[in-house]
Amino acid sequence: xPRRAILTSQVMAGIPALVEQGLRKADIAEMLGCKESTLQxxxxxxxxxxxxxxRIRLQTSGEVxxxxxxxxxxxxxxxxxxxxxxxxVGDLLEMIARDNLYxxxxxxxxLQPAE
Numbered sequence: 001x002p003r004r005a006i007l008t009s010q011v012m013a014g015i016p017a018l019v020e021q022g023l024r025k026a027d028i029a030e031m032l033g034c035k036e037s038t039l040q041x042x043x044x045x046x047x048x049x050x051x052x053x054x055r056i057r058l059q060t061s062g063e064v065x066x067x068x069x070x071x072x073x074x075x076x077x078x079x080x081x082x083x084x085x086x087x088x089v090g091d092l093l094e095m096i097a098r099d100n101l102y103x104x105x106x107x108x109x110x111l112q113p114a115e
Contacts, residue, residue, distance in 0.1 A: 006034045007042050015039075015048050022087065025050045 011032060018028050028050070029036040043050050066074070071085075078088040096105055 006032055007039070012042065012046055012048065015043060015050075019048075019050055019052055022052060022091070024052060 015028060018031070023031070025039060026036050029039040032039065040050065074085045074088060078085045081088065083091075096102060
């Protein structure tokens with residue numbers, strides 16, 4: 001009995017969206033049920049880049065302070081989505097910046113100066 005193909009053309013067409021969501025090569029291979037090396041070769045042949053989003057590390061002069069309620073909410077939502085709090089916060093900031101949602105998110109309220 002022949003083995004069922006995993007990396008069909010339909011599956012391959014969805015890989016760029018997974019990369020854009022921030023999934024790494026190992027995560028995608030595990031999700032699809034194939035070896036990482038197989039995924040790499042097939043994507044290379046198909047001209048699909050598995051290089052994720054370029055990440056930058058923000059340099060701050062201090063820590064970001066979150067209330068216990070906010071942190072608990074982030075943890076619960078991240079857990080429900082199957083990702084880390086850090087990943088969720090990064091995705092939220094990415095979307096706010098990309099779609100220029102600052103006023104909508106901040107409800108046009110002026111920010112309080114840092115103490």
